[in-house]
Amino acid sequence: MINIDINKCNGCGLCVNDCIYNDIIIVDKKASALNTLCNSCGHCIAVCPQNAVLLDNYDIKDVIEFNPKNFTIKPDNLLNSIKFRRSIRHFKKKKVEVEKIKKIIDVGRFTPTANNNQPLSFIVVQNRMEELTKITMDLLYDYVNEYETYMNDPVLNQNIKYINRWKIMYDEYKKGKDLLFYNAPIMIIILHDRRKSPYTLIDGGLAATNMELMANSLKLGVCHSGFFTFAAENQNIRDFLYLPSNKYVVTSLLIGYPDIKYLRTVPRKKPEIQWF
Numbered sequence: 001m002i003n004i005d006i007n008k009c010n011g012c013g014l015c016v017n018d019c020i021y022n023d024i025i026i027v028d029k030k031a032s033a034l035n036t037l038c039n040s041c042g043h044c045i046a047v048c049p050q051n052a053v054l055l056d057n058y059d060i061k062d063v064i065e066f067n068p069k070n071f072t073i074k075p076d077n078l079l080n081s082i083k084f085r086r087s088i089r090h091f092k093k094k095k096v097e098v099e100k101i102k103k104i105i106d107v108g109r110f111t112p113t114a115n116n117n118q119p120l121s122f123i124v125v126q127n128r129m130e131e132l133t134k135i136t137m138d139l140l141y142d143y144v145n146e147y148e149t150y151m152n153d154p155v156l157n158q159n160i161k162y163i164n165r166w167k168i169m170y171d172e173y174k175k176g177k178d179l180l181f182y183n184a185p186i187m188i189i190i191l192h193d194r195r196k197s198p199y200t201l202i203d204g205g206l207a208a209t210n211m212e213l214m215a216n217s218l219k220l221g222v223c224h225s226g227f228f229t230f231a232a233e234n235q236n237i238r239d240f241l242y243l244p245s246n247k248y249v250v251t252s253l254l255i256g257y258p259d260i261k262y263l264r265t266v267p268r269k270k271p272e273i274q275w276f
């Protein structure tokens, strides 16, 4: 709910203009909130020159005054860091500090979500990585064994190209080599709540991208684990993570200190663009 301090409000109307739901009007030369359709986007807080707006149920300590010194990113540096980002598959045996994990999750929290539904939540796996590796490896190997069964299934057979890889992964795992999670010290799992939003897959993907950028800026490396995300549909893993029926894994990020140095960026396909 929008809360306007009428003693501070100077009736400038900037919040009225920027409210997509027309949920603020001017009454007696002061802004007045209707609070009918508000989605708590917070634009009214951000735009108010008098700092006269609050949102109930939100922590005002989250709000930081804009200062170009600390808020501006140089475009070429941003482009370079995005080009230089790599999926990391070699990690040092070094713990990731809790403060850094919290910072990465904070970035996920502040990434935009459709209609500001904020349907995401996060699981940090750190102490039980070995257990989770075993459960996931066993499960993927079960799929290898079931290969014949779902070979003709148009949905499941998309994974057939992975069957050989899972088999090799399993054989290597038995010899002590982890080609699934690459011995990453932690995994952050991004969950969406189907009750809160139908658009959550995109929300989770956007959060993951920003989280990866933040991890990189903290000198950490990241690799998405699509194999885990796939396996996480299975009840064994859902039970392991204590997932309620409304929550689903969107993506999962393996994170740790990189044990590899890249010296340059990589090439990519030219963009396919239509200009109208």
Ligand SMILES: Cc1cc2nc3c(=O)[nH]c(=O)nc-3n(C[C@H](O)[C@H](O)[C@H](O)COP(=O)(O)O)c2cc1C
Pocket: 085, 086, 087, 088, 089, 223, 224, 225, 226, 227, 228, 251
């Ligand atoms: C959604 C998603 C799932 C992925 N799953 C895996 C995975 O399970 N295992 C893995 O080693 N890499 C995985 N990757 C990493 C991709 O293979 C990698 O991004 C791609 O080869 C390009 O390399 P780069 O990230 O270094 O640019 C995944 C990447 C994405 C975006």
